[in-house]
Amino acid sequence: MKTVITLLFLGFALAAAAAEPLPSWNDGPSKHAIIHYVDTVTKEGSKDFIPQKDRIAVFDNDGTLWSEQPVYFQVFFAMDRVKALAPQHPEWKLVQPFKAVLEGDIKKVMASGKEGLLKLIMVSHTGMSDEEFDDIVATWIKTAKHPTKKVRFTELVFQPMLELLRYLRANDFKTFIVSGGGIDFMRPWATEVYGIPSNRIIGSEIEVKYRDRKIIRIPKTRFIDDKEGKPVGIHYHIGKRPVAAFGNSDGDLDMMKYTEANRHYKTLQLYVHHTDAKREWAYDRKSPIGKLDKGLDYARDHNWTVVDMKKEWKVIYPFELKH
């Protein structure tokens, strides 16, 4: 009898666990919208049922799965890399944007604009094999820390979004990253951190050449995975339209509209709105990083889900769970 009771208890406990997905999400409109959507499209026989092979969910990375302030974390990587290479380039002390990097002046670095950032990306991300670059990123991500949060960058991923990724996969969705950031900057760590394999990571690309059995990184942009580039990247890498799209900025709007226009299935679009100046950062329409302006209007006009981080997330980062 004791065994039976134990088993019954275990059964209830498991049922309770299954009935409580997304534990770091407060009961609110976003959590309800997500669960309602997943329940609806995974219910066999329902008119909105989506077969497993078509359950494609796409996630932006910067600002959607992890923080992106005061600048995209990849810029910190590029700056650290420039500092490491500086002894071989004495001329950098005199030339912008390298001078600003060596002086640690982030504002001046950002003021160098797209052209300046591209120069930093090229000297820091090319000229080696893909495997050498993997090793450089893997070493950096294990050691480098955020300037104000004082923790490693991978500790600044969003706990509620990790739960969302897991919840979708538990319901047989395939989760993909579709980031404006560099595809090869994410691959060395994103599998472990997000549970997403390298072949499901899409991002901006550097040209490569095959030589002597190696892939060599060439200082040339191949593909920018931002704005209208996101649906294009999805086409090349996934080859079918997603049913769910998650973003946080105007750069994700085309990907989300493309998803919304799925001709076969009910879809879900969700914006993470950065409203928590205390625990994270608060920014939207006027931010130079992760600007959310047109997207916010569009989302409100089209009944998309907009997550109010401050109100809807119990915790932001995984390390808060330990307290």
Add this chain to the structure above:
Amino acid sequence: MKTVITLLFLGFALAAAAAEPLPSWNDGPSKHAIIHYVDTVTKEGSKDFIPQKDRIAVFDNDGTLWSEQPVYFQVFFAMDRVKALAPQHPEWKLVQPFKAVLEGDIKKVMASGKEGLLKLIMVSHTGMSDEEFDDIVATWIKTAKHPTKKVRFTELVFQPMLELLRYLRANDFKTFIVSGGGIDFMRPWATEVYGIPSNRIIGSEIEVKYRDRKIIRIPKTRFIDDKEGKPVGIHYHIGKRPVAAFGNSDGDLDMMKYTEANRHYKTLQLYVHHTDAKREWAYDRKSPIGKLDKGLDYARDHNWTVVDMKKEWKVIYPFELKH
């Protein structure tokens, strides 16, 4: 007691089924090499153990997973499409290679060379949305028949290779197609035929643009996934070096050498050698389609596995099983 015996019997039957993979392969050097490799790298604790996440297997398509004679099947698609579009292009009756297509002269079509074939590909594969193109291919593949074999093209896949794909997946390998053929020509049917999802299909690419929530196919080549392009395509789509590579021509040699140079793991390289003039086709060093010359020498010098189709395959095509 009867139940116990039944269970024991069931156990033996399951064990026997598990012990007999690749039923359409004769006991021969290739079957032994494949099974020995898979047993070795999936045995936990073995020095050659490969973790699941790195079990990446890449397959060429034309000549490796299905036949490719007298010309790549995609050329038949392009020709049929040109015939369908001809009423809107009266000028094609006078201009090569369109004239040859309309007269059904495959030899003259092939004699038009790369430039001629590219013209046929562009008029037949571009100018529509990706979803419209999907529908066109899906309709064609269900109805069109091979000129001499008189069966649908998807009936000309290799039964032993279907078993190999299944065997590898049963051992937690991820199987990818890395084809010189068009990525979007394969995607509409390869998932059902090979069990490979669209995001694990890599091939040559046409440029696309995002417009009005659609992906529009532009008459411009973006990427040729052949020879040194194959490792490059693997880098962009998979982001890590494979451990097993399967091909049938010199066009696969770079992909196979790239796999062989894996810095972490024991690897497997296998060439399908077309030696069966009766059941399929026999060709290698002198063939204009699927030429296997340098690759054959390299494979023999490096102890790669070379499948003698005539000797090692019990059946070639799935329909032979039904007799």
